[in-house]
Amino acid sequence: MKVLKFGGTSVGSVAAIKSVASIINSASTNNNIVVVVSAIGGVTNQLIQLSTRAQQGDTSYEALIDQLKLQHTTMYTELLGKEEEGFINELFSQLSEVCKGVFLLKELTSRTSDFIQSCGERLSSFIVFSYLKNEKVDITLYDSRKYLITDKQFGNANILIKETSELLLGLKSEMGSVSLFPGFIASTLENETTTLGRGGSDYTASLLANVFEAEALEIWTDVNGLMTADPRLVKQAHLLPHVSYEEALELSHFGAKVLYPPSIQPALDKGITIWVKNTFDAEGECTKITKEWDEKKNLVRGISSIKEIALLNLSGNSMVGIPSFSFRLFRALSEARVNVILITQASSEHSICVAISTVDVDKAKEAVSQEFKTELELRKLNAVSIDTDMSILALVGANMKNQVGICGKMFDTLGRNGISVTAIAQGSSERNISAVIHRSDMKKAINLLHESFFLSEIKKVHLFIVGVGNVGRAFLNQISEQQEYLLKEHHLNILVAGIANSKQSYFEEEGIDLKRWADLLNDGDAYHIDSFVSRIDELNLRNSVFVDITASEDIAQVYQAVLEKSISVVTPNKIAATRSMEQYRKLKQTARKYGAQFLFETNVAAGLPVISTLNDLIKSGDKILSIEAVLSGTLNYLFNEYNGQSTFKSIIESAKALGLTEPDPRLDLSGEDVIRKLLILMRESGLEVEMKDVDLVSFLPEGCLEAPSLDSFYQKVEDNEPYFKALYNEAEQAKTKLRVVASYKNGKATVGLQKIEEGHPFYFLEGKDNIVLFHTERYKAQPLVIKGAGAGAEVTASGIFADVLRLVNN
Template sequence: MQVLKFGGTSVANAENINKAIDIIATAAQRGPTIVIVSALGGVTDALIEASQRAAAGDETYREHLQAIEQRHLDTVKALVPVANQSAVLSAIKRRCNELDAICDSVFALGELSPRTQDRVMSFGELMSSQMVAARVQAASLRCQWLDSRELIRTNSRFGAAEVDFAVTNQQIKNLITESEQQVYLVPGFIAADAQGATTTLGRGGSDYSAAIFAGAVHADVLEIWTDVSGMMTADPRLVTSAKAIPHISYKEAMELSHFGAKVLYPPTIQPVMQLGIPLWIKNTFAPADHGTLIEVDSPPNHTIVRGISSIGSIALLNLEGSGMVGIPGFSKRLFGALAQERINVILITQSSSEHSISVAVSSTDAPRAKTAVDEEFAYEIASNKVEPLRLETGLAIVALVGENMKDHPGVSGRMFGALGHNGVNIRAIAQGSSEKNISTVIQSHDVRKAINVLHEAFFQTEYKQVNLFIVGAGNVGSKLLGQLAQQQDYLLEKLRLQLRVIAVANSKKYVINDEGLDLNTWQEELQEGEPMELTQLVANIQARNLRNAVFVDITASAQVAECYAALLEKSISVVACNKVACSSAYANYANLKSLAREFNANFLFETNVGAGLPIIGTLNDLLRSGDVVNRIQAVLSGTLNYVFNHYDGTSSFASVVQRAQDEGYTEPDPRLDLSGTDVMRKILILAREAGVVMEMDDITNDSFLPASCMEGDVAAFYEQLAVHEAHFRQLYEQAAAAGKKLKFVARYENDKAAVGLQQVGPEHDFFTLQGKDNVVLFYTNRYVEQPLVVKGAGAGADVTASGVFADMIRAARV
């Protein structure tokens, strides 16, 4: 004997029912088959809506009933051969007439009791099962329709009746053993009490009906046919990479189904688990798929966590007070008050000090729960022994489930670390003594991100997905996006990183796509994008709440830099090519570093100094390993080094600067380079990273530019460079006459910093510095006589982009 149950989607229409008939026919060849069916998809909700409208005096309930009737009649006509339609159409019509009469009475009385509501809801399964039975008979199978109300005995708790298994099992056995049909077609979800009144087994009760029949006849197998290929490692609507679970134990399945795995109704497992009956979850629309087999003991596996599940619309009830400490009975009274209101407790956690206890309940039950608990503890609240119940809403539960967790230390740490790194705040934690479940209460808006983060941490061995938001699509930004496109396959194969560019913005427009932009066509998409409004873009980034999010700033904009704090507070890492933030007021710099630590985000800005050179990283490594930086000497402007390496008086100073700008070595405004301001920022950042509290005003700048060069706009700047050509020629000739070269040098020593133009001779480390190269000399406690030298190209779009790229990889791999 075997039991098959088909859910609402499997019998939603004639086409789907015919797929179910094929499955039933195949099963019937193996032996006698009991088939349990749900109502047509959506019909139960429609019946509830119609009855509630009737109770509210809304005459439109008749339209709803008419639509329900017509849907069933149309389905019969499409499903059952014409020669067999008459009887089933008549049966459906009788059911609908009876339903109309009940709802008319509800309308007249203006009252809808739980008993009447159960009676109304029963019509969905009664009509669907009779239609399916007619179709099975038309397929030349011996089929008997059974009314489950004559077989499943319950108490009179309407809406969620409890089964009397002694009576039920005997009634089912007696009927099945006295008949020799191939197929028994039974409506799910409904039953009857001892007085014959219709009851229901709770939403999802068709699964339960199937398990009741399977247990009663000691079936060889129970098959639940639905619209997914088994239980999944996570909800596939939330996690696109969720995988089917081929085998799972009863206990694990119960945990997953309790915590929101909607493919299975939680009480279903109990009747079959007691008898060790295998339970298959199968897909009506892909019957060849393996599905999920649930047994007493699942085969050994190497997966620590079996699945991740969640429940939404949760409220947390917090009872606190010093009067609770050491006083027995508080918990009993709390749960008694909730039980009196028939409020189900989903999760419990209590502090070891006994000062507080928290329970999670459905949000719909929360107002009643607060009223009941406050009334129960009215005396203690009035005497300040206990605070009024504190209610938190807008929450959800996310749970890890797996029997192997008990044998693997560190699962909780891994779970909390993954959530914390992505800014998911945990409001409460519960772990059963069996260690099969670790549950966390979090904000509802974090559920999608949390489940994806955990799925990645425990299942996603293929790759880690990183979501990038890039602001700045000019020279460096374009190079970066090109490098990303080139390296995507390599990163996926070698580093198991999937970098997705979710947004790209420039000063005029931005484009955003949750599935990731095509890196071959992003320019065209950006041209068609939204007008650039920075606050709106930041709000969009925050609202998406994506995991492993990295904001990449490739601008020189102070406005963009002002957004870093808001992003870091949402645990969105920031990679900054922009030097504005780290060279702003020290309080702002320190605050950004602190926010990154507090919210488990990365704030990386290697390209602030030396483009792609590992200068800041090297400095941080020295400090982390216990060294102390005593002195820094550096050439930190690729632009100025390029200019003074190429200026020899044969071409004008202005033309050499123009060439440097044309080749992409300067800042957008070259005055930042030539005035020494950019170098001041860089030595300031290095000093701060070395642990010194310093402001820009503390740095001495021995500028070589005449003051008039800094007046007006960039065009005026170039005009003044030409006017002062003699000044620049004199600087060059004086150095050349002494056999020296001009270098713009930054110095840090004894908590002081300075920048300025120097003449350096052949004996100096800077003398041979070519082209646009930068060089930094670190003199430390370990590098006293011979400094640690970092040297290389310090300007250019390609190398700067590669430095930003490297920071992105660092942020992604943490």
């Protein structure tokens, strides 16, 4: 024998009931089967609603009754091709009379409420029975109220096992091929209708399976089974083909709506296999629930969640001396009919915290306040505090206790993404590790954990990019070209979730189409850096990275706020790392404190690995003795290209056209850019230095940088052409090359134009190349040399990309 239970969606339409009929026909071919049905989806809620309206004296309850009657009679007619004039009409007549009494008395007792709610299952079972009978199925409809006996706990009645078992076993010999029972409903010994509470239809089916010693219990619903996580929150959630009873209990207790925890227990007692199947995909995959668990499967089987909970906290220095404190607390909550979902208590017994449903907050607070009224008045206890807008997420797995580090991995994953855990609970069996977090973090947290425990081979990263000039465009193109490769070969899914220029911004949580980003941005919203950062915070996406590809001081000012949200920062913008030493240090400390990273490799030499190499030297215990560097690809290009024949002005214009300079070339020619780069290298070496500590020897004639406009600057440069030609001729005559060199040695830092002799590593520097020489304790005789292209949109973009990948790998 098998027991098949069909939920509300499975009997929610004509097409659904026809699918149910097909399943029953197939299942009953070689077996006697018992079928349990729920009310049509949504009907129980409507019955509760109309009874409440009647109690409130609201005549609109009558219209709700009419709607329900029309819904059921229409379904009956469409299924059987004729009108039903008996049972349905009679039942709705009774329902109307009962509700009229509630309306007149403005009183709704729990007994009356149970009668009203029982109508849903009675109607659905009658319709299913009538259709199957009409289809020539050998089926008998039994009234569950005659065989399932309960106490008088109306609304959530308890089965009287002895009486119920005797009645059902007496019936067993009479049962034919298909026996149909309405779920959820039962009765007292005095024949008063009761209901079995939430999940009552599942419990009915499980109880019948237990008493009849069925070989299997099949739960038919609108999904294929238990999932690794809520698919509404996690798109990558997948089916669990097999779980143990304990795992199913934990998953269903913490939010998995497929099963209701008490419904599993009767089947568990007899070791009956439970199948969770999809009415609308009868041949598809499903979940099997047994006593055993899979030793070779993932230790974490699923991630469950409860979205809306509140934390009730009771604390006080004098709690230790209060007799039976915990007993009194839970007694008060029990008497107020408040379900406790999670419990934590400090070992000092100075505080105890319980998680409850948000709908129970007011009565819970009142009950606890009354129970400890004396202690509260004497200030032995602090006032009861309630934290709302909370959620619970839980890792579930029967065999987690055999693996070290599950708990650590869970909280490390959350912490690195800025998700604060308010309370923690873990049983000694380690089948469940639960954490209470803010509700706004739920989607982000459950996706993080799912990615970490089920899809660890694929990591999703969300980029938010400000600045789409030459470098920004190159960066976006590189991401677009590499997305498929990174996903396939490195299991890394990089998505651009937000972009902005100086005027507009555009966001797309699932990733912007990088083939159309320019058009999408043009149609985007007005941009302001504060609103851009706020939007990133609102989206609250896991593995978020803020990428600043500008030279803006305003944008550099928001790094602190971004890092405090545990969002990493990647940038070629040198301003943040070259402000005061105090601000520089604060950014580094903030990144460490909030589990984020502040990466600025491209601040110094575009795509060259200068800062990362320097960091490796310092971390490994080496000490920097001196630094010599040509750090401006732009200036190196200018002095390599200038030969005294073309004007220095034309060389500057050519460099700008090639994208080798800032939009305003004066920023490059002033030497300030090189000072900032040297300052960063010195700070990364461990030195406490400020901008004023670097001496600049300008190579430009006086007055050039004071020019009020770019055009007047070009004119000044053109007017001073003889000066530049003289510099060139002097270098040629001395058989040297002109290089703008940044150096640090013996505590002195300088930036200036130098004549480099043949044989020096700087002499043969070509085009826009940069070069850095580190003299260290380990590299005394020969310096460590890093050389390569140090300017240009493509190489700078590749350096930013490398920082993003470095961040992901860490």
